[in-house]
Amino acid sequence: MAHDRFLEIWTYLHAINEKDGTTDKTDKIYKVRPILNTLLEKFRYCYLPKQFLNLDEGMIPTKNRFAIKQYIKDKPIKFGIKSFILCEGDTGYIVASEIYTGKSDIEVQNLGVTGNVVLWLFKQGEASRKNHILVMDRYYNSVTLTKH
Template structure:
């Protein structure tokens, strides 16, 4: 953002002209809001900050403004893109999220010893965003459009041992065996 400001590439009315660095407390607040949104669904993000008594979450309204939440959502990335661009050989559509999935999968195994009874569960991450590997599955009730994933799950505790996401017809990591 600083480079864009110096190069004067920001529009005069851009929100990023008043950018301030993110603090650790603010990042923790952002993550708490994201977790709450995952647990308590609303039709759109603005409903969480709405002043209607049945919709509003007071802690969100008191700890972070909707405007700041939207800016952080737009600017926060897990990694930077370093690989080949889309359409080139070796392009990885999961490049931005792969480090997170790798850490999560390693933690799943590190902190839990599964029983002998494992199952592979096929499920969808419901979304209608523009994405080349969005699937349409009419037999799914809760999410007909989304990203298809496979989970290795302990059948007794329902603990996820490994997550494997798909891209089109092939799995994104063919070097890993479930």
């Protein structure tokens, strides 16, 4: 009975109106984008981060078949949905996040994929207004990004 009830609720639960013509269906996660944007907006509204911010990628584990599913052999979770996360260093509170859906996701400037991710997350988290110290691994760092 519980399984049937779950499936019934699942068929009627939607985050967007499919019949609305203004929906950008070129976005690979357009069905959950409104929920993600609302959550991130509330995260920014409710908490002001301290000075140290961390930038790293994370994997959301999944066994489903998605076009955005990634394989990273050096991670403990090898298959999943890759996301870039900017969080506060002390508490781990998420300041900004973006799910990686392909090469042309984030276009800020001509800094390469990782440089654009760093600038975009920094601007989304509104961290560029304060004197924050950004901690990231060498995967994201470059000479052109440092000069910027």
